[in-house]
Amino acid sequence: MRLFAIFTLFFISVSAVHAGAWPRDKGDLFIAAGGNFLLSNGAELPVHYDPTVYAEYGLTDRITLGLDFYTADKGRIASGFTFVSVPVGSLKLKNRASVSVGYGYRLNPDTSTEGLMRLGLSVGRALDKGWLAADASATIGLQDTTWRPKADFTWGHGWSNRWTSTIQLQTGQGYYNDDYAKVSPTIIFSLNERFKINLGAVKALTGDGGSALKLETWLRF
Incomplete structure (x- = not known):
């Protein structure tokens, strides 16, 4: 149980794209904001400044509500979602999973807006001093009716109470149906x-x- 509690804390501190396989505690509010900087020469797609604002709130022990705002495709696309995530099965298992559904809007390059639906599946496994996680989702435009998938794969390791490192592979399909892949190592200081x-x-x-450097700040209330 102690290992599970430590692992849950680590996972909460790095989950800034999706709710993940572990739900927020009831009454727990998490806010993340950040983006990329010091872009390499010619960096446009798939790495750009990509600012994001993300929030999660534990409505109950099993229901997590969230907001997700971000830009993509060289800043030409802006999307915003509200979502709800619920775990699958017991909250005491070492291997965990959750599903999510979201609704939002996208600002397209021609300044038109379009409604979006998003479905997600997250799975994770606790390790002795870290975790493995996979977060997959797909969005569909209510006008263009095109499914665009996304999947992130993360390995995290806790070095101490203050220091954690992660390595993440980010894959998906952009607005122009271009497939992309990015790798992102990070250090988290508490x-x-x-x-x-x-x-x-x-x-x-x-x-x-x-390529670029990235900086994010995370707050819990």
């Missing part, structure tokens, strides 16, 4: 239980092969 700083890098494995 100032205290409520405030954490994430400093890392991101490198495109497709497209123009660009």
Whole structure:
């Protein structure tokens, strides 16, 4: 149980894209904001400044509500979602899973807006000093009726109460139906239980092969 509690804390501190396989505790509010900086020359797709704002709230022990705002495709696309995530099965299992459903809007390059639906599946497994996780989702535009998938694969390792490292492979399909892949190593420093700083890098494995540093701040209330 102690190992599970430590692992849950680590996972909460790095889950800034999806609710993940572990739900928020009841009454727990998490807010993340950040983006990329110091882009390499010519970096446009799939790595750009990519600012994001993300929030989760534990409505109950099994229901997590969230907001997800971000830009993509060289800043030409802006999307915002509200979502709900629920775990599958017992909350005491070492191997965990959750499903989510979201609704939102996308601002397209021609300044038109389009409604979106998003379905998600997350799975994870606790390790002795870390975790493995896979977060998959797919969005469909209510006008263009095109499914666009996304999947992130994460390995995290806790070095101490203050330091955690992660390596993540990010894959998916962009607005123009271009497949992309990026790798992102990060270091997380915990100032205290409520405030954490994430400093890392991101490198495109497709497209123009660009890279950048990234910085995010995470708050828990």
